[in-house]
Amino acid sequence: MHAQKTRYSFSQALFHLIAIAFCAFTTIPFLLTVMVSISGESSVIQHGYSLFPDTFSWDAYRLIFSGDEIWRGYMVSIAVTAIGTGLGLLLSAMLAHTMARQKVKYRNGIALFIFITMIFNAGLVPWYIFVTKYLHLKDTLAALILPMLVNPFHVFLIRNYFKSLPPALMESAEMEGAGPFYVFAKIMLPLSTPIIATVALFYSLAYWNDWGLALWLIDDRKLYPLQFILFKIQSMINYMSTQGNLVSGSQTLPSETAQMAMVLVTIGPxxxxxxFIQRYFVKGIMIGAVKG
Known part of the structure; x- marks a missing residue:
């Protein structure tokens, strides 16, 4: 009994050590990013990245937040992420619900049509012409939302999760007189919280991190999202650094520290x-990817 208890204590201690080491491996890079972002540029150039820099400086943050553009970019990105995630999730779930129902006559044809879009596309030039000349989305907030509104991969994830739910639930509701929208909103969605939360995270990350749509479709500076503004700032810093330009005549541009500061500014919200979502993530992605 004593030997068994000793083995159990040793195994528990080993597990705790592994967990602590894993937490350290994931936490130290984040702490390093924070410390480098508030380090002096000269200290980073001379000694490299360090958790204990020689000098501290807020030059990187002063450069990033030097104007009102960065705050306007925050507002644009938040609006695009919130609207795009909500609409994309709703349309994807409705489409997945249609494909998962056995009673829908052409559900396999719809699934094939969506699957084809995952493999083939018309190309960038036809896409740009269609979006600008026919949809007239140039320099509009919709240009940052509509092109990414429905992701086929997310649709199939939700469909597979819907197919894992007992069909008897929907059939019994329909026998009681429930319509398709009631079944979808009151039965399917509440039972599908893990996959809905998972896909919501996918959509929000995609919208928040996107800057390509702004590069192609937005010329109005008031509609620049955060990522595109940071991309322009970084490009400006890199250009001025290669040209040997100086700030205030003696201080070098905060190139390395600005990169780390931009990481923190980006991941903040x-x-x-x-x-709030991660507890649903593993369950949602496993069931949505394997079932069906």
């Missing part, structure tokens, strides 16, 4: 969403 989105990292607040993840703790």
């Amino acid at each position: 989105i990292i607040l969403v993840y703790p």
Whole structure:
């Protein structure tokens, strides 16, 4: 009994050590990013990245937040992420619900049509012409939302999860007189919280991190999202650094520290969403990817 208890204590201690080491491996890079972002540029150039820099400086943050553009970019990105995630999730779930129902006559044809879009596309030039000349989305907030509104991969994830639910639930509701929208909103969605939360995270990350749509479709500076503004700032810093330009005549541009500061500025809002979703993530992605 004593030997068994000793083995159990040793195994538990080993597990705790592994967990602590894993937490350290994931936490130290984040702490390093924070410390480098508030380090002096000269200290980073001379000594490299360090958790204990020689000098501290807020030059990187002063450069990033030097104007009102960055705050306007925050508002644009938040609006695009919230609207795009909500609409994309709703349309994807409705489409997945249609494909998962056995009673829908052409559900396999719809699934094939959506699957083809995962493999083939018309190309960038036809896509750009269609979006700008026919949909007239140039320099509009919709240009940052509509092109990414429905993702085929997310549709199939939700469909597979819907197919794992007992059909008897929907059949009994229909026998009681429930319509398709009632079944979808009151039965399917409440039972599908894990996959809905997972796909919501996918959509929100995609919208929040996107800057390509702004590069192609937005010329109005008031509609620039956060990521595109940071991309322009970083490009400007890199260009001026290669040209040997100086700030205030003696201080070098905060190139390395600005990169780390941009990482923290970017992940700020989105990292607040993840703790509320992560408990659904593993269950949702496993069932949505394997079932069906």
